[in-house]
Each structure stands twice: as C-alpha cells, then as structure tokens.
Amino acid sequence: MTAASYKFMIPIVFLLMIVASGFAQSGAGFQKDYRLLRSSNGIADKGFYWFTVIGQTPAIQKLLAADPTLSGFCKARISLLRSHATDTCSWASSMLTDFRFTIADSAEVANALLSLYRANTAAFDEMINHQLRPSGCYQRFIAGSNEKFLLDAWSQTIIGINFIIDRYGLGKRLRYYAIDSASYNINGEYYRAALKDLFAWLSEGADTMNLFFQPSLTIAMQLMALNDRDEAARFEPLEEGENKAAAAAVRSTDWKKYKFATIVVPGEGPELTTVALDPLGRMRCNLAIARYHDGLAPFIIVSGGFVHPFHTPYAEAFEMKRYLLTQGIPESAIIIEPQARHTTTNLRNANRLMIRYGIPITMPSDIVSTKSQIDYIVLPQGHFDQRNLRELGYLPYKEKNRISIHEASYYPVMESLHMDPYDPLDP
Structure with missing residues (x-):
C-alpha cells in the first residue's frame, strides 16, 4: 500500500493506542444482502455512517452516554453552544473553532472508546460485525481487528467533522474552490449574523444531545445546510x-x-x-x-x-x-x-x-x-x-x-x- 493510501490516518492518535488484541471478524467486509440504515439526515448517513448505526443501537448509545470522558465532551460542547447563543462572539472563528477535535481531543476520545470496547467487547462486536463491516462504508479498514476497525473509523470521523467546520465555517480553501466552496463570505455581515442565529436556534434542542459527537456533528451538518450543500443526499x-x-x-x-x-x-x-x-x-x-x-x-x-x-x-x-x-x-x-x-x-x-x-x-x-x-x-x-x-x-x-x-x-x-x-x- 502506498503512502497516499494512509491519508485517512492521524498518526499521533495511533501512537497513543495499544496494538489491537482481538481479531474478531478480521477481513470480513461488504455483504451483498446488507441494507444501509437511514436516519433523518441523509448527509450524515453518507459521511458518518457509524453515527447513523449508533443512533439505532440503544446498547451502544447507553455505553457512550454513561462514559465519564465522553459525556464530559458532550456537556462541555453543549455549554459552549448555549453560551454562543447569547454572548458577544460575532466572528466564525470565535464561535466554531472549539467544536473541532484537536489532536489531544481525538486521542482522549480514542482512549475512551478503546476502554469501552475492551470492557464491552460483545456489544461493540455485534455492531461492527453486523452493521459496520457488511455496510462496506469502511471497506478499507476490514483487514484489521474490530478494535482497530473502531479506532480507524473514529480517526476518519475526526477528519470529516473538522473538514466541514474548516471549509464551511472557517473559510479554509477547498481543492476545487470554484465549485465546492462555501456559498457566502464567511466573514461577511450576513453569514456572521446567520451563525449567531444558528447557535440560538440550536440551543433550544441542546437537551436532546447526550452523545459525545452530537454537538460537533450537529454544527457540521448545520453548516452544510446553511450553505445549501445537500448534494450528497439528493435523489437518495x-x-x-x-x-x-x-x-x-x-x-x-x-x-x-x-x-x-x-x-x-x-x-x-x-x-x-x-x-x-x-x-x-x-x-x-x-x-x-x-x-x-x-x-x-x-x-x-x-x-x-x-x-x-x-x-x-x-x-x-x-x-x-x-x-x-x-x-x-x-x-x-x-x-x-x-x-x-x-x-x-x-x-x-x-x-x-x-x-x-x-x-x-x-x-x-x-x-x-x-x-x-x-x-x-x-x-x-x-x-x-x-x-x-x-x-x-x-x-x-x-x-x-x-x-x-x-x-x-x-x-x-x-x-x-x-x-x-x-x-x-x-x-
């Protein structure tokens, strides 16, 4: 495999991980009879499929919500969301940056997921073996054990969420800027006001979020919606x-x-x-x-x-x-x-x-x-x-x-x- 084929990875995260122990279902991937699950957000389904699966797997939801580290992430970001609904922050950089996952954040979540997996292997294996592997959505990760599969999926998720916030919230340039970019000037008066109203609106539903990824994922999805960027789900x-x-x-x-x-x-x-x-x-x-x-x-x-x-x-x-x-x-x-x-x-x-x-x-x-x-x-x-x-x-x-x-x-x-x-x- 070439160096380019490892572009999904964040090496610093994996330096913190212990070598995967089990090899349950290692190598098993797409199954032709598998039917993809759907949520109310088709864009999230296409880009963050394991979150869609978690949304329909109560046992895993319960484990994630109860974990002190992961619940701490959720509470901190909900608090941040609520504060931006009424504070004086008016620039995209001041409102959105802390919803990204830093390298330290990513490593902390990865370690929490690793501990949860090892303490509840059967529940996670059920989800991975019967949903994530056969879905094909993570086909490039199938050679590893389920433990590594889970961490690889998380590493890819960090990239996806940060990428959306960076490009459609913070204005970083995309590779194909002429066709894929944000719809508005992110530092313009309209967009700044729209972001402020977005936070106020989302604060009303903040009590429904209890999983570590939901605040950041919600912000990312709303940035896509704010820019009318629903192409990934059209016709589906x-x-x-x-x-x-x-x-x-x-x-x-x-x-x-x-x-x-x-x-x-x-x-x-x-x-x-x-x-x-x-x-x-x-x-x-x-x-x-x-x-x-x-x-x-x-x-x-x-x-x-x-x-x-x-x-x-x-x-x-x-x-x-x-x-x-x-x-x-x-x-x-x-x-x-x-x-x-x-x-x-x-x-x-x-x-x-x-x-x-x-x-x-x-x-x-x-x-x-x-x-x-x-x-x-x-x-x-x-x-x-x-x-x-x-x-x-x-x-x-x-x-x-x-x-x-x-x-x-x-x-x-x-x-x-x-x-x-x-x-x-x-x-």
Whole structure:
C-alpha cells in the first residue's frame, strides 16, 4: 500500500493506542444482502455512517452516554453552544473553532472508546460485525481487528467533522474552490449574523444531545445546510426512485450475453447557467447509445452531480438520463449516479452502484466518453492514476485498458465503497 493510501490516518492518535488484541471478524467486509440504515439526515448517513448505526443501537448509545470522558465532551460542547447563543462572539472563528477535535481531543476520545470496547467487547462486536463491516462504508479498514476497525473509523470521523467546520465555517480553501466552496463570505455581515442565529436556534434542542459527537456533528451538518450543500443526499435513495427500474432489471439479467457489465458515461458540466445538458455530455450519451444498441452491455451508468457552474440547478446524470430516454433507451437500462463531482469519483461512484445493485464486478465495464477525456483517463504518464492516489488514496479500478478512441475498459474494486471524509459533497 502506498503512502497516499494512509491519508485517512492521524498518526499521533495511533501512537497513543495499544496494538489491537482481538481479531474478531478480521477481513470480513461488504455483504451483498446488507441494507444501509437511514436516519433523518441523509448527509450524515453518507459521511458518518457509524453515527447513523449508533443512533439505532440503544446498547451502544447507553455505553457512550454513561462514559465519564465522553459525556464530559458532550456537556462541555453543549455549554459552549448555549453560551454562543447569547454572548458577544460575532466572528466564525470565535464561535466554531472549539467544536473541532484537536489532536489531544481525538486521542482522549480514542482512549475512551478503546476502554469501552475492551470492557464491552460483545456489544461493540455485534455492531461492527453486523452493521459496520457488511455496510462496506469502511471497506478499507476490514483487514484489521474490530478494535482497530473502531479506532480507524473514529480517526476518519475526526477528519470529516473538522473538514466541514474548516471549509464551511472557517473559510479554509477547498481543492476545487470554484465549485465546492462555501456559498457566502464567511466573514461577511450576513453569514456572521446567520451563525449567531444558528447557535440560538440550536440551543433550544441542546437537551436532546447526550452523545459525545452530537454537538460537533450537529454544527457540521448545520453548516452544510446553511450553505445549501445537500448534494450528497439528493435523489437518495436512488434504488427506490430514479434507479428503481434498473435495479430491478439487474436481478433478471443474463450476463453471459454481454461483453461488458455496464457502459459508464462520465458527465460534463455546462459552462452556462441556462444550459441543462452540455453539448459534450450529449455527445458522450450518443456514443453510449450506439454501443448499447450494439449489445455490448445491458446498462448505461450516467455519472455526474450538481457541479458546473457554481450551485447549478442541474445534475449531469439526471439530464443525461432525460436525454437517453428521448432517444429510446428504456428506463430499466439507465442507472444514474448523481453525486460525482470529478472524474475520479465518476468511476468510484459508478462502482458503488454496481456493487450494491449486484452487477458483477468480475466482468469489465466500458468507460465511454469523448476523446479528450479518454485520453486523460488512460494517459501513459499516469496523471489520472496519480490523481486518484492523491485524492482517494487508492485506484478505483484495475486492468484499465484503452479499447478505442472513445472507450476504455476496467474492472471495479471493492475499496470504492469506502466513504471519503475529504469530500463532504460526495463522501
């Protein structure tokens, strides 16, 4: 594993941890029959799934609420939340910074979780073995023991919460600033007033929080809401909506008839706010239509979210589906993936749907796109590979191979299921 693949970790935290002792279910990961749990917050479900599981696991809730260290964190941050509802703090930095988890905070929580796990192994193993491992959301952690799995999940959570507070509260620059940034000037008068009102509003419900992560998670989720950044949850659950017909068709597909499992079409974001489907996106759809009619694959996966221009009302995948329908492609053959914001996540997210819907990843899939994008994906200098390693920490494909001027084949990898704490708009 490359150095980049360890980007989730906070080494200082793990220097404080004792080597994991048990190996219960080590190596067990995604199970095809597992159904993801849902809470009232779809964004939190996508980025912080083990908190969703805890919310539906009373035994673990009770243990976390009773722990002196963890309950101390919760009480201190609730007190802070209430104080900001009425104090004179008026800048984002003064109101939000202390809801981040410092290295010392993280280590203290990790040690408390470790002690709880060792004193209540059966209860935690039940949650990990029957929910977290089979969910696939932490697929990159499955090689370790349950003890290490728990600590790795916590380490990733710290990154995710801090990342949201830093970017959508404190104004730190995102990698793709032009499309992913905060909606407002965080030091502007409107945003400062909105934050103050947010704290006053949240203080009314503070009594309902009794778990150590809830104050900081609530702040993070409300920062996303304040910026209208709910892209990660739009169209969900896909298998009950836009992808219902195709997900049902997967179960009766005779895969032996096809060369490829799917045709994957990455989207192209329009440059104009008045354009729903970019001309290059339409061109890519036409290329896919020809290959579908040639019988190469039973499904077309169109991938792309609400990306260009900034805060566009159009999702690339949804608009491509609309176009495919007008060209006679049946809805049962179209799978939309409406969250990807970059070429790296086009493939990763398409893989996720293949795996969860039961499309065989032992068959290759066919990436179909315009020449310039296929050139980039298969560039011999490996820039695309390097970008995936840098941004995701792994390659979401194997045996990538150019087929034609407009095509490249590849095999999906299971690691694609793993949540990404560095991309709250598409974790």
